[in-house]
Amino acid sequence: MKTLYLECAMGAAGDMLAAALLELLDDPAPYFNAMSQLRRHGVAVSAAPAARCGITGTALTVTVHGAEEGAGHDHEAHDGCTHDHEMHHDHDHGAHGHDHHHAGLDGICHLISHLALPPQVSRDACAVFTLLAQAESHVHGCPVEQIHFHEVGTMDAVADIVGVCLLVHLLAPERIAASAVHVGSGTVRCAHGVLPVPAPAAAYLLRDVPIYGGAVQGELCTPTGAALLRYFVRSFGPMPLMRTEKIGCGMGKKEFPQANCVRAFWGETECEAAQTLYELRCNVDDMTGEAVGFALETLLAQGALDAWVTPVTMKKSRPAFLLSCLCRESDRARMAELMLRHTTTLGVRESACRRYALARSERTVDTAYGPVRVKESSGYGVTRRKLSYDDRADLMRRHGLTWEETEQLLKK
Numbered sequence: 001m002k003t004l005y006l007e008c009a010m011g012a013a014g015d016m017l018a019a020a021l022l023e024l025l026d027d028p029a030p031y032f033n034a035m036s037q038l039r040r041h042g043v044a045v046s047a048a049p050a051a052r053c054g055i056t057g058t059a060l061t062v063t064v065h066g067a068e069e070g071a072g073h074d075h076e077a078h079d080g081c082t083h084d085h086e087m088h089h090d091h092d093h094g095a096h097g098h099d100h101h102h103a104g105l106d107g108i109c110h111l112i113s114h115l116a117l118p119p120q121v122s123r124d125a126c127a128v129f130t131l132l133a134q135a136e137s138h139v140h141g142c143p144v145e146q147i148h149f150h151e152v153g154t155m156d157a158v159a160d161i162v163g164v165c166l167l168v169h170l171l172a173p174e175r176i177a178a179s180a181v182h183v184g185s186g187t188v189r190c191a192h193g194v195l196p197v198p199a200p201a202a203a204y205l206l207r208d209v210p211i212y213g214g215a216v217q218g219e220l221c222t223p224t225g226a227a228l229l230r231y232f233v234r235s236f237g238p239m240p241l242m243r244t245e246k247i248g249c250g251m252g253k254k255e256f257p258q259a260n261c262v263r264a265f266w267g268e269t270e271c272e273a274a275q276t277l278y279e280l281r282c283n284v285d286d287m288t289g290e291a292v293g294f295a296l297e298t299l300l301a302q303g304a305l306d307a308w309v310t311p312v313t314m315k316k317s318r319p320a321f322l323l324s325c326l327c328r329e330s331d332r333a334r335m336a337e338l339m340l341r342h343t344t345t346l347g348v349r350e351s352a353c354r355r356y357a358l359a360r361s362e363r364t365v366d367t368a369y370g371p372v373r374v375k376e377s378s379g380y381g382v383t384r385r386k387l388s389y390d391d392r393a394d395l396m397r398r399h400g401l402t403w404e405e406t407e408q409l410l411k412k
Contacts, residue, residue, distance in 0.1 A: 011220025014160025019250030021167035057249025184220035234361035282345035285320035
């Protein structure tokens with residue numbers, strides 16, 4: 001399985017991720033040709049060799065109307081619900097020389113949709129910006145529709161986000177994984193005061209993601225980096241067993257005692273080996289359907305991997321239920337206890353089994369009707385996608401859509 005593994009030992013920023021992925025391409029021309037479209041918006045993207053602590057890699061530079069973003073822009077300058085994203089590790093703060101305008105999420109997605117990009121890249125980029133807007137909405141306590149991004153920070157972010165989405169599309173990994181994310185420590189200065197690290201938007205985006213601080217003072221994972229990781233990465237943890245073919249190194253601008261870079265490892269991983277699980281079963285012929293249903297719900301709530309009820313016929317032709325659950329070895333005793341406690345059975349049977357499973361993940365995609373979660377599974381040469389049932393049902397109710405019409409959202 002073609003796997004992309006991101007090492008975030010020094011956090012992540014949009015430009016660093018893009019630079020690391022760029023080093024994995026055999027031919028960077030498609031990337032630069034596509035990014036050149038941003039010149040009509042005053043944005044230029046360039047790459048140059050760079051070294052940090054003796055490690056060589058690539059550093060990307062994004063200029064907006066000739067000025068590099070991060071040179072004179074506040075980390076989170078905002079007016080009410082307007083917001084200025086600082087996307088780099090080096091944050092110089094002060095006055096700057098051009099007028100600032102603000103764009104809402106719809107305006108940004110309109111701009112992206114009018115670039116000559118593969119449709120999936122446009123959808124991915126708009127979905128990442130939607131995650132950013134949702135994070136800002138949560139932090140500032142205002143609706144997503146009122147979130148407005150600062151012009152200069154926005155165009156820099158467009159270059160970073162579109163660039164990463166395009167590079168992921170060009171590489172086409174089957175699996176994307178990442179290490180735990182180093183977020184830094186201390187504080188970072190913004191337009192209206194001093195914020196703790198990680199900044200509130202980044203912290204919100206990194207919920208449920210393994211993160212850690214450390215001795216490094218400063219912001220290591222920016223909101224843009226956090227949004228890109230949350231959108232693309234399917235699992236966080238140690239590097240999987242893989243045969244590495246290429247390594248890309250994306251450099252940050254600021255100097256730290258340790259190499260300020262994101263490393264991207266490209267190679268082959270095997271599908272996960274079959275797991276040994278345990279199936280527990282019991283028969284009951286003197287319980288109501290509601291009572292058996294409660295037992296089923298209890299097993300699932302307490303950590304069963306799966307649980308189900310099968311109608312069976314017992315001795316003397318009595319109709320009955322076969323209650324089954326699948327669990328890990330460490331949960332066997334607890335699941336058996338729950339089955340004995342919540343049913344009238346006199347005993348629970350157990351058998352070991354081997355499960356071959358597809359790798360499962362979930363991502364959010366932007367549609368004409370709003371963000372929708374998509375469940376994906378892959379492995380053993382198989383790839384499947386389906387809409388989250390809850391999101392699908394909500395769309396059908398709110399917009400009067402049919403099941404078949406929502407099915408088309410996966411094909412757009």
